Amino acid sequence: MKATRVEAIAGAYLFEPMPHVDERGFFARTFDADVARSVGIDPGAFVQDSLSRSAKGVLRGMHLRSGAGEAKLVRCSYGAVLDVIVDLRPESPTFLNKASFTLTGDSQRSLYVPAGCAHGFQALSEPADVSYRIDRRHEPSEDVAIAYDDPDLAIAWPLPVSLRSGRDAEAGSLADALALIRGARTERSNR
Template sequence: MRVEKTPLEDCLVIEPIVYGDSRGFFYESFNQKKFNELTKADWRFVQDNHSMSGRGVLRGLHYQIKNAQGKLVRVVRGEVFDVVLDLRKSSPTFGKWFGVLLSSENNKQVWIPPGFAHGFVVLSEQAEFLYKTTDFYAPEHERCILWNDPTLNIDWRLSGEPILSEKDKLGVPFVRAEVYP
């Protein structure tokens, strides 16, 4: 497993070692012991989620203000541009964002600790997105930051207007968002 630090404190890009031959490929997508060594913490995942979206669908920027979720995200079909935003007021990277291409070709994963907002946009015809979470979904605590907030200036790599849910259209500006201590 290869690990890249990102510009955001505590957020990591993880790339598994893929073993391939004429039959196909194999890789270990998750190993609790190795993951805890990489993150220097004893994280436990309680929920796995799987979404499928078409080209141009943008989901995010989502987070839970209580029951904050850490997420380990990856793409198993297609390609997305994945975005992480640090919402921890005490962090030296508070208010900064990081983006990375995740695809079924590069097999990269992103570890997003609790305290971050997350979103992605689909760049391929379709994409299947998987993520493990460290806490359960709590809709009453879910929050959404406006995807195109001008103070964040996120380059979503869009070619046209994104397809958004009603919830994402109603996201709040970053300056009004509830954040973590």
């Protein structure tokens, strides 16, 4: 397995397995604690694994958490997605940068999304399964959603959006999310 730094987003990494392919199909290691450690990611920090299945055109995101945020390792285990991350950490040298990747079940590449980055994807296949390895338990009161079509994000989604959740349909602007994140940081530092 090879880890490659995502230049546009400080602390983000793309993990590429080295699959063994033969007439039966393939076998690939999708996570390696030693490789994660070698780039400064604590493999023991992950506390939850989740899976989503999406129909073609479904858009999930853009999401992040306020408070301490959450880091996640995402992988398209079946099908294909366009995966996008945006750095929303004001102290980061890559603040407001974005990066996108096509993740597929064939490649089994994983993307490490640092805490403080917004994340979303659009399903490019019917269906697309995305696996998440997350470093914090879910706390719904910390959920932040940004409108997928916010002009300040200017993300070029490849397909018309077929479905979104109610939460995503009501998502605020990037400016609203940044104000909410700043407010959460100020509250934490005043404790």
